[in-house]
Amino acid sequence: MAEKKPGVFTGPLWTNNPVVVQVLGICSALAVTTQMKPALVMGISLTCVLAFANVIISLLRNTIPNRIRIIVQLVVVAALVIIVNQILKAYAFEVSKQLSVYVGLIITNCILMGRLEAFALGNKPWPALLDGLGNGLGYAIILFVVATFREFFGSGTLFGFDVIARFVNEAGYDGYQNCGFFVMPSAALILLGCIIWYLRAKNPDLQDK
């Protein structure tokens, strides 16, 4: 709680990242990262839900009875998730279909409950907003990086744009095949592992003693 405001926002982006340092929200990181577009939409959706939920819970923090705080949090998050889901269905139907249940499952995302419990319940709205944005974007960045690798090597495309077919195959080399391994969830796990590896190599503080 003693953290300064800049740390509240920038910390979760990298050195205190919710996915690769706290290892939260892994399930959806494996599920929605085969393509970049759904990963991006998922990242933005989670950021919005988390930021608003953090602010609302922070505003209500002094009026919520301690014994029913989880239910109150769930109600707030569920309402926000439904709004996001409806917006996606209205304006980005294709992506919404690809994401299927995973938008709805934001409600069970460990990052959300973690931040609400650990931060929003004990902080004022402004730091809570920064914390929500920081954690959401930290999640989105990791998702985006993983999805970039997976889409490029697994399907040969970037944002649906057929890079391999356009540049490699048209150059007359037709022996290249996309690596089906990257389409599998296990590849996402290995990529996440690589990011953690890199991060820990860069930050000795994070290494297990």
Add this chain to the structure above:
Amino acid sequence: MKLNDFIEEKIAPNFEKGGKYEKFWSIYDSFHTFLFVPRHTAGRKGVQVHDSVDSKRVIIMVILALVPALLFGCWNVGYQHDLALGINDGWFMQFLYGFGAFLPKVVVSYVVGLGIEMAVAACKREEVAEGFLATGLLIPMIVPVNTPLWMIAVATAFSVVFAKEIFGGTGMNIFNPALITRAFLFFAYPKAMSGDNVFVRTGNWWNNDPIEGTTVIDGFSGATPLAQVADGSFDAATYSTMDAFLGCIPGSIAETSTLAILLGAALLLITKVASWRIMLSVFAGGAVMSAIIGACSESAPTVAQQLCLGGFAFAAVFMATDPVTGCRTNTGKFIYGAFIGVMAIIIRMFNTGYPEGAMMAVLLGNAVAPLIDYYVVDANINKRAKRVKA
């Protein structure tokens, strides 16, 4: 002056601490200890071991044991090629053709794998571990002959980094790196790893482009017997078990000939490099499971065919017996082997997506090996504890 003296006195100082090529010490050391018996002697104090069979010598035995299967595999590649084109240009030309198709794969696998191992060792200033010498030869032996070289390079790099180095290098890996390479290829590039066109090379030996003036004969199918089992066109009654035993059938390069593999197995068993417990129990487990399946279904291959077809024998002799990834306890070795044998046949017969199950079975066996060892040791402790009480 003997060559080794010359190397130790004139060349070695350049690589030792303070020498000109200090950074390349691990590379120098790996070549030197590979070619010559190292002169390290134990100090005056401590345990004295009088045995020059270090892991480099053990791995050379494995490589020697692979030679029969390798030579036969090269010939068989050429032989299958001739069958497909309906020609016959003699066993020597067939061998040369196969050798030409095989050699680039070995070079790629060694260059990529050893390159990574040496780079890692040089960074950490450790000795280059010798484990890859066998892995690098195993990799090209268990892939279909038409696998493109770049795929082998990618898969080898993946397996050396993610199946071996991140666990701490040779001797620390959980899974057999050669099989991880094969499994990676299987899942990453399924089109190049299964089907009727990948196991027989019909074009020229270096890149499989069609040879002018030749055509693939009518009715030729490059389907392996196990692929036929999977699609239901296999007939156990008319299929020649002798062909499968000798190995004159399509398949991954060096896995077809059970006879050649058994020659290698004999060498491994005589020199006690591989465990007879694992080998025996894999074959026994496979035989029992095949007998059960054979009793339930008439079209299933016979027990002898099951053991001779596909990569079963190769996996039993060279993969399951890997001392690093297998069980350590003697009782555990029997359980581990039988588990692999049974699983290989089950996967082969009941999962049509995977015509051959030996690879999956050994990897699964690797995963449960520590668990088996744990319970074997635990049971032994309990047994002895009871004896004390009584």
